[in-house]
Amino acid sequence: MTTVDLATSLRTSRDAGRKLLVPYITGGYPGWQDAIRACAANGADAVEIGIPFSDPVMDGPVIQQASQAALESGTTPQSVLEEVPSLDVDIPLAVMTYYNLVHHDGPVRFANRLAEAGVTGAILPDLPLEESAEWAEAADEAKVATIMLAAPTAPDDRLPRIVERARGFVYSVGLLGVTGERDSLAETATALAGRLKAVTDTPVLVGVGVSNAEQAAAAVRVADGVIQGASMVRRLMESGPDEVGRYVAEVRAAIDAV
Amino acid sequence: MTIAEERDSSMMSEPDPSGRFGEFGGRFVPETLVPACQELEAGFREAWADPEWREELNTALRDYAGRPSGLSECHRLGEQLGLRLLLKREDLNHTGSHKINNVLGQAFLAKRMGKTRLVAETGAGQHGVASATAAALLGMECKVYMGAVDVERQALNVFRMRLLGAEVEAVHSGSRTLKDAVNEAMRDWVATVGDTHYCLGSVMGPHPYPWMVRQFHRVIGDEAREQARALLGDDPDVVTACVGGGSNAIGIFSGFVDTRSRLVGVEPRGGAAVSRAIPGVVHGMRSYLMQDEYGQVEEAHSISAGLDYPGIGPEHSYLSSIGRAEYPTVTDEEVVDAFQLLSKTEGIIPALEPAHALAWVVREAHTMQGQTVLLNLSGRGDKDVGQMMDVLKDRL
Numbered sequence: 001m002t003t004v005d006l007a008t009s010l011r012t013s014r015d016a017g018r019k020l021l022v023p024y025i026t027g028g029y030p031g032w033q034d035a036i037r038a039c040a041a042n043g044a045d046a047v048e049i050g051i052p053f054s055d056p057v058m059d060g061p062v063i064q065q066a067s068q069a070a071l072e073s074g075t076t077p078q079s080v081l082e083e084v085p086s087l088d089v090d091i092p093l094a095v096m097t098y099y100n101l102v103h104h105d106g107p108v109r110f111a112n113r114l115a116e117a118g119v120t121g122a123i124l125p126d127l128p129l130e131e132s133a134e135w136a137e138a139a140d141e142a143k144v145a146t147i148m149l150a151a152p153t154a155p156d157d158r159l160p161r162i163v164e165r166a167r168g169f170v171y172s173v174g175l176l177g178v179t180g181e182r183d184s185l186a187e188t189a190t191a192l193a194g195r196l197k198a199v200t201d202t203p204v205l206v207g208v209g210v211s212n213a214e215q216a217a218a219a220v221r222v223a224d225g226v227i228q229g230a231s232m233v234r235r236l237m238e239s240g241p242d243e244v245g246r247y248v249a250e251v252r253a254a255i256d257a258v
Numbered sequence: 259m260t261i262a263e264e265r266d267s268s269m270m271s272e273p274d275p276s277g278r279f280g281e282f283g284g285r286f287v288p289e290t291l292v293p294a295c296q297e298l299e300a301g302f303r304e305a306w307a308d309p310e311w312r313e314e315l316n317t318a319l320r321d322y323a324g325r326p327s328g329l330s331e332c333h334r335l336g337e338q339l340g341l342r343l344l345l346k347r348e349d350l351n352h353t354g355s356h357k358i359n360n361v362l363g364q365a366f367l368a369k370r371m372g373k374t375r376l377v378a379e380t381g382a383g384q385h386g387v388a389s390a391t392a393a394a395l396l397g398m399e400c401k402v403y404m405g406a407v408d409v410e411r412q413a414l415n416v417f418r419m420r421l422l423g424a425e426v427e428a429v430h431s432g433s434r435t436l437k438d439a440v441n442e443a444m445r446d447w448v449a450t451v452g453d454t455h456y457c458l459g460s461v462m463g464p465h466p467y468p469w470m471v472r473q474f475h476r477v478i479g480d481e482a483r484e485q486a487r488a489l490l491g492d493d494p495d496v497v498t499a500c501v502g503g504g505s506n507a508i509g510i511f512s513g514f515v516d517t518r519s520r521l522v523g524v525e526p527r528g529g530a531a532v533s534r535a536i537p538g539v540v541h542g543m544r545s546y547l548m549q550d551e552y553g554q555v556e557e558a559h560s561i562s563a564g565l566d567y568p569g570i571g572p573e574h575s576y577l578s579s580i581g582r583a584e585y586p587t588v589t590d591e592e593v594v595d596a597f598q599l600l601s602k603t604e605g606i607i608p609a610l611e612p613a614h615a616l617a618w619v620v621r622e623a624h625t626m627q628g629q630t631v632l633l634n635l636s637g638r639g640d641k642d643v644g645q646m647m648d649v650l651k652d653r654l
Contacts, residue, residue, distance in 0.1 A: 054432065054554040055540050057444045058288050064431055076552045099286055100539045104553025126539070128292045130276065131284055151290035153451060158293070173290060177449035 020225025028075025038245030043252030060180030094121030213254035277465020282572035355637030363474035365392035368455035381436035382564030383415025385459030390424035460503025461571035464542030479513020506636035529558030532585035562610035609637035
């Protein structure tokens with residue numbers, strides 16, 4: 001097992017002029033480990049592993065369905081984290097989950113579990129800035145980067161406070177809505193990324209509603225990178241890990257050409 | 259009697275600036291919704307302090323909803339149980355339950371804040387019907403999310419909502435009941451927050467909802483306290499109500515929290531958040547929550563769709579943690595018996611939800627001999643008659 005630090009790795013790549021690609025894969029869904037390996041082999045800069053939760057309020061139908069299937073097959077936070085060291089990939093790994101799973105374990109214990117598994121970043125979409133202190137301090141201590149989300153609804157005076165607390169990268173929410181594929185990239189996606197870039201040097205990645213290679217390329221004209229979730233998970237569910245790898249390569253090529 | 263007369267109450271005052279009652283509450287929502295919750299809090303504070311707006315709301319509560327609701331003494335059933343039983347008749351409100359108090363408050367507030375659309379979750383359908391009603395009254399668009407299981411068992415209310423002009427969407431995710439309807443309503447709100455108000459139906463969710471919804475329902479307790487004093491010359495020994503999220507209970511408790519009255523919130527056995535006393539975070543709040551050993555939220559199971567909820571409002575968790583209120587449970591069988599008992603002895607068919615509180619009174623009556631018990635009859639049983647026809651078909 002090699003642990004690659006998310007914050008260091010993404011900043012180094014960004015500073016070298018590379019656009020960042022972070023796929024999301026639902027942990028526990030059949031084939032998830034091979035899907036992550038396929039992401040790593042085809043140009044992903046990090047992978048966000050979903051730890052499925054019973055009530056995923058920021059997720060649309062595709063990720064809800066994958067989460068529910070994973071839970072029904074017996075997936076637990078522990079069963080996902082136990083698999084992480086054996087993934088044996090050379091890119092950093094983050095988890096995305098909901099706060100109750102952290103709260104239930106206790107922030108310190110959960111942060112330590114992540115660190116022990118080799119996870120160096122965490123995204124908790126139902127833990128906004130005002131509620132984040134206890135978790136964020138525990139995560140800092142365990143050297144797990146707390147990736148903060150910023151949304152298009154945030155007034156200007158809120159963004160500096162969010163980016164100040166963000167570690168690793170800032171998750172720029174692409175639109176008003178939950179995860180899922182859309183026909184076009186929302187105007188809010190590049191608008192918010194631009195507002196964030198103006199107030200921080202931390203990498204800014206656009207996620208939620210970045211649905212294909214073309215939209216990813218449009219997003220990285222402003223942002224430092226993209227997160228793609230539903231489009232990855234749908235391919236995993238429909239066709240399996242190889243198709244995820246092929247798609248990652250396609251998006252990689254598109255954003256490298258920008 | 260003045261409606262919604264303000265009283266100071268040290269125990270049920272405002273939550274702290276983070277929206278907490280003790281260690282419960284807070285605002286655990288996606289970042290997208292934080293500004294909306296902040297705006298709602300500011301909007302509510304402003305409206306609540308505006309005498310003109312309060313008068314507008316009070317007029318609607320009186321002339322449209324039918325407040326104040328009466329207080330009925332159950333002479334026959336009281337004699338049978340060996341105690342004095344008083345019912346606060348929220349079942350007689352327009353739309354058939356206490357839900358209208360909160361919904362009129364939120365709908366008038368949403369309109370004042372320039373919103374044109376309401377989204378709501380519903381379990382039994384009473385909050386959905388009330389929301390659809392308020393939307394019709396104020397000319398707003400309304401969409402109601404309802405678990406697919408509940409759509410089936412509460413077909414009458416589904417039809418009512420559609421008749422009132424609301425769109426009803428069946429939710430097929432998770433346990434397909436109230437908790438999943440809340441998830442779906444929140445997902446809708448995340449996408450539509452500019453023109454939409456989330457008309458949350460209980461004293462739960464992110465700050466300011468638990469506090470705001472309590473303020474809209476405290477009219478129940480304020481009226482009941484005056485009515486009980488006029489009738490008894492004293493406060494009742496026991497004040498009881500059913501608890502899902504806990505809105506009707508908090509409404510009546512708020513009138514008695516600073517009295518000597520014992521406060522009893524009754525949960526269904528299969529949806530007992532307080533009994534296990536494990537705090538969790540879901541639907542925007544930290545409160546007691548039914549969850550498995552990993553923190554996955556468990557499904558509640560109850561004969562009553564309105565109480566099929568694995569959590570509870572944060573202020574109830576607080577009242578339980580400081581020992582001011584108690585939260586026993588009753589079984590579906592006890593509820594079915596109580597449902598029949600009130601019908602036959604008093605000529606009042608209760609909703610299955612308040613039948614939980616009555617079931618507790620019946621079971622524990624031997625410990626309360628000679629006492630006065632005030633029960634919040636939060637809704638009427640019309641909506642449950644179809645379901646109960648199946649349950650009772652061989653028993654009547």
